[in-house]
Amino acid sequence: MTIIEVKNLSKTYEYYKKQAGLWNSVKSLFHREKLFTDAVKNINFTINEGELVGFLGPNGAGKTTTLKMLSGIIYPSRGEASVLGFTPWKRQPIFQKQFALVMGQKNQLWWDLPAMESFILNKEIYEVPDKQFKTTLDELSRLLEIKEILEIPVRKLSLGQRMKCELAAALLHSPKVLFLDEPTIGLDVVSQKNIREFLKKYNKQTKTTIILTSHYMEDVEALCERVVIINHGSLIYDGALSKLMDRYVDQKMLEITFTEDIAKTTLEQLGTIAEFTPQRVLLEVPKQKTKEVAIKVLSNLPVDDILINEVPIDEVIRKIFTASKTL
């Protein structure tokens, strides 16, 4: 079942140009040059029920702008979108009760009060029945391990604890669609992992459709089977994460450690050297030649250990971004 459908969605922002300096500031009081920037250009995609899709793209690529349009915060300049059959920017309460937005950089919890107070307020705003509220809250506090911190003023919580409470606050009305904008930003590795694991479990259990944007490739790798890559406002890839690897990666990485020092020149004939110390080398080799090179290395050189790895995914994404820039 299609939950989200986006057709030729575009957003153009207008802004004013002002050159640096005081005199130019004075001039800009009288005359300003209006400029336009296409934040999102003719994007199309559909997302089905229960999917967990990752939005990837560098800063300013248009990921967040797309999310803002899908949650009805801003109006598109052109194009259409439908979420759960509704047009988001009409902001109908019946639609708003079925989705949630969590922003890593914006908090909805009341800063001076314990998270529980914000939860109760959300319960009323979303008109969640008492019984449902209790079961959902119990379940969420168990999954997120926040039972102990619900009574502590939010400002006293650590960033990781706060993010967990933010997630709980957004999920209390059991939304069918969840938009996550950088939910793990600024968190330490352990907290990141906790949030990730929670999202994975939650998506499996409740079949909630989730769109996630993140700069951390670990998030995307752990959670999303499908990724949508946006750069300069255009969609440049939409499909399985694994297919992305097949399409863009034709190399493997050989990581070899030696028992004695080896000259760089001997290794250069075998492939491209990515990293080199006399006893260890990271070698980039074309996929179909991997086996052949490995055999050569093992039979000719004093090998202590050899590992055959995939190219790291953030490396792949970086390549795609730089390639699309030069297009």
Added chain:
Amino acid sequence: MHKFTTLIQTAWQRALTHRFSIIAYRIGEIIEVIFLIIMWSSLYEHTAVISGYTLPEMLTYILVGNLITFVTRNFLSDFMAREIKDGTLSLFLVKPISYFTYACIREFGRITMPFLLSLGTHLLIILFFWHRLIITTQVSRLLLLLLMVAGAFITELLISYIVGLIAFWTDEVDGVYTTINRLKKFVSGGYFPLSLLPSLYIKISYTLPFAYSFFVPTQLYLGKISNTTALKGIGVQIIWIGLLCGIIKLVWRRGVRRYEGVGI
């Protein structure tokens, strides 16, 4: 209905965590009022009547007027402008409650405690000076006064909301807000009774919403205007409330289209 009471309660709880600052503000208010009392008392040393006001009338004017100002004011524009400017508004736009309702009810909850404390401190001052003041016990007049003050509260809230909405265009509203407040204090009779000015000026003030937060209700309290005039005044307030609601609808619809939800 439940969501409104919960929102007010949440705002109250928040206010309680800021009790020190709220009490500290009241000290300034008391000092200002006492200073005004001293100033007018010395102005009356050589004369019994200024522009038709005796000293007790003048002191009553100041105390009652200030009390009304304190219970009708709000700090909504500043709060709103910040939410629009830094993109926090996005959090409310996705919720199944209108921002207008949310912001106004939250503001009501936010100012309840300062309101009660101001009421308390002013009643204390009134009690202290009561033998030099004019005390009214006419029920119909007091009821009209209550209505007018309620109207003034709503009008002020709506005006602040409009000022807050300007943030969609300019990002900062402090300048507009401060200017409006200064003008308001002048045309509402906050510095001195408008009766000291030419009658045309007073006539204009009666058609603007500001005088109803100070001058008109105190005139009513002092019995310087009739109950019929007061009723007419309440009529003017109702027209203003309708007008302001219309303006809000228009401005919001245009403003929210410009909103970019920056900062996320």
